[in-house]
Amino acid sequence: MSKPQLILVGGGGHCKSVIDVVEASGQFSIAGLVDTRDKLGTTLSGYAVIATDDDIDALVREYRYFLVTVGQIKSSALRYRLFQLIKSQGGLLPTLVSPRAYVSPHAQLGEGTVVHHQAFVNAGARIGVNCIINTASLIEHDAQIGDHCHVSTAAVVNGDCRVGDHCFIGSRAVLSHGVHVAPSGLIGAGAVLLSHTEAGGLYAGNPAVLKKRVS
Numbered sequence: 509m510s511k512p513q514l515i516l517v518g519g520g521g522h523c524k525s526v527i528d529v530v531e532a533s534g535q536f537s538i539a540g541l542v543d544t545r546d547k548l549g550t551t552l553s554g555y556a557v558i559a560t561d562d563d564i565d566a567l568v569r570e571y572r573y574f575l576v577t578v579g580q581i582k583s584s585a586l587r588y589r590l591f592q593l594i595k596s597q598g599g600l601l602p603t604l605v606s607p608r609a610y611v612s613p614h615a616q617l618g619e620g621t622v623v624h625h626q627a628f629v630n631a632g633a634r635i636g637v638n639c640i641i642n643t644a645s646l647i648e649h650d651a652q653i654g655d656h657c658h659v660s661t662a663a664v665v666n667g668d669c670r671v672g673d674h675c676f677i678g679s680r681a682v683l684s685h686g687v688h689v690a691p692s693g694l695i696g697a698g699a700v701l702l703s704h705t706e707a708g709g710l711y712a713g714n715p716a717v718l719k720k721r722v723s
């Protein structure tokens with residue numbers, strides 16, 4: 509039986525990583541990419557850019573499955589907008605897990621969330637919709653990650669942590685067990701976060717402190 513076709517929305521560097529996960533999982537065939545008008549007709553990892561954001565309503569009539577594949581560091585706004593656009597047009601956003609990741613059968617993942625190679629999601633963890641659980645990150649037991657978050661490469665979210673919606677956890681950051689990251693927060697790369705944060709703050713360093721407000 510042929511595999512269901514998947515459209516990837518956003519054709520930058522992060523998309524290359526998602527393509528790798530899609531290919532490794534073998535669950536979908538990639539029908540094409542959506543990107544900006546100047547990229548139409550170009551290819552990424554061998555897949556053609558076939559449409560722009562403006563064409564999503566037409567694409568939803570032809571294809572069922574979509575993933576948001578733009579990256580997210582300082583703001584989740586673009587990933588959020590694209591997720592809402594696809595859903596409002598009736599598109600489906602599957603959950604995708606690399607065969608080289610581990611997700612406990614006692615963990616939950618929301619729609620449109622991608623778990624990349626070597627990531628580990630332990631028992632009782634709950635991850636929201638449209639999240640990036642990036643390469644080699646670790647989400648420990650009973651941790652909760654909100655919607656539209658990016659847990660970056662090799663970051664560690666320890667047991668019972670709570671990460672609000674629209675957060676970014678930088679590469680190799682460590683969240684001490686039980687720490688709460690308030691919504692729309694940024695945790696800098698390499699930070700060691702020992703206490704709860706206030707909404708919309710950038711925290712960095714070891715121990716991590718509030719560096720500035722971002723929203």
Ligand SMILES: CC(=O)SCCNC(=O)CCNC(=O)[C@H](O)C(C)(C)COP(=O)(O)OP(=O)(O)OC[C@H]1O[C@@H](n2cnc3c(N)ncnc32)[C@H](O)[C@@H]1OP(=O)(O)O
Binds near residue numbers: 677697698
């Ligand atoms: C596959 C992939 O590539 S996934 C993506 C991986 N990338 C990352 O992990 C992102 C790394 N970037 C960061 O960590 C940045 O802190 C960001 C993006 C979260 C925030 O960046 P900006 O908003 O530009 O912060 P800005 O540069 O203004 O820094 C504000 C202050 O925090 C400090 N700061 C920022 N990030 C860090 C950090 N990671 N560690 C220590 N201090 C930091 C700055 O030195 C500055 O301090 P100062 O006010 O004393 O001069």
